Amino acid sequence: MVRIPLVLLLAAATAGAQEISVRAAQDAGMANRIDLRVLVDAEVDFLIQGARIRYDSKGSKAPTNVGSEYAASLPMGPVENLRVRKLDGRGDVVLAEEPSARNNWTLTVRIYDRKGGEDRYHARITWDDVAAPTAPVAPGRSRGRTPAPQQPPSTVISELSAAADGRGTLVAGGQRRNVDEAQITLSRDKTWIASFPSANNARFRGTWEQADAGAVSLKVTDALGATGATGAGAVWIADGRATHIGMEGTVPGRGAFSVKFDQAGDYRDFVDPNRSKSEAGGDVAVAGKGRGQRPTRPTPAGGFGSYESTEIVAPKPPTRRAAPPRAAPQPSGNRRNRGVRELVVTLDGNGFIEPERFEDDALQQVFVRLREGGEARFEFDGDQTWTVQGRWSQPETGRIAVTIESVNSSAAQGQGSVWLNGNSVERIEMEGTSRRTGAVEIRMFVR
DSSP: OOOOOOOOOOOGGGTTOEEEOOEEOSSOSSSSEEEEEEEEOEEEEEEEETTEEEEEOTTSOOOEESSOEESSOOOSSOEEEEEEEEEEOSSEEEEEEOOOTTTTSOEEEEEEEOSSSOEEEEEEEEEEEOOOOOOOOOTTSOTTSSOOOOOOOOOOOSOEEEEEEEEEEEEETTEEEEEEEEEEEEOTTSEEEEEETTTTTEEEEEEEEEEETTEEEEEEEEETTEEEEEEEEEEEEETTEEEEEEEEEEETTTEEEEEEEEEEEEEEESSOGGGGSOTTSSOOOOOOTTSOOOOSSOOOTTSOOOOOOOOOOOOOOOOOSSOOOOOOOOOSSSOOOOOOSOEEEEEEEEEEEEETTSOOEEEEEEEEEEOTTSEEEEEEESSSEEEEEEEEEEEETTEEEEEEEEETTEEEEEEEEEEEETTEEEEEEEEEEETTTEEEEEEEEEO
16 A cells, blocks of 8 residues: 655645535536525635535534536636626625635635525526637747647547556655656546556546536545545546646545646557547657647646646557467458457556555556456566456457456455457456455556
């Protein structure tokens, strides 16, 4: 288990904040809209970040949610024409603090109810998106002849799993670690997990939602190997790829953390390998002099800033020292590929195993043996070797399904998948329970 000492850095203003449930709006209406509908007595601050709403009742009665909803998440970046309007309620509704990099893009709406008893309030928050930055005019050219750099199109996704090189930082317990690789998975069940191999394989997880096409909002529930964490963040999505990750939060009794990561290197998409390549099929150079720029708007220290960047870099083909898996021969007839017949291969990568009754272990290598007839064996190497055995089948192109029967010779049950790009292994995911380890989760990204 990754154990990083932490110090309590959470601001006193949000230390007592609790959360209310917010639903997605059923009607389209105004696209950039959050409707706060609550019963309030006395004074309450509502802290809005993305599609998440927390509150600080300042020692008075806690508010009651009566149908708060959002049509879009508040962006984790600058907006224009931010407005807070009172549509119902006898007291005052004020914009107490605008979102900024300094407060991690959190809007604070304050409701004053000075009369006795509670009253129903409806506050509507709306905003306009920031226009795409324009390119600077080159010396000696007239304005208008230099086009603005084209931003990759944003995408609505149902799932995403990718590994990317880049640059960033992880701050926890007063320690700052450089991050040069990130692995992020957004699952269809709306859970997510991110790990950073170069920072002691630090891992974070929680739930996600995408209320607009340009960003995914993250809610943090587990951080740095500890459960019960709280926090929020975002993954910026452009051209179907995760280009930036930012999050911060706290682990109760242990302290605060923050993560910032910009993709700027190899990128591998395990759900849709086509998104790993540029449209031209080659590498895309990192943006620099003469190749487009990041926005000219300065980013104050201490925040994630605005990630409307053109720094998206397609990968070089991944290298593997191991021999590729053997594929089935091409049969005659209309079915051109019947899939994997058997596979025996050793692969390097990054990953982890989380057994309930043992310390977490960071994984660097896996031996895979899938025999004809359905026998499956996996040997994951970390500080120790973890052996998983069971049965396998290939229900669909691109995925091998695994039924777990034992973990380290202890009877177990569970399921897993081996994800393929062609007949090459890209990632391995397993969840199950064994008598010896208790609940166990394995996730491995192959290099």
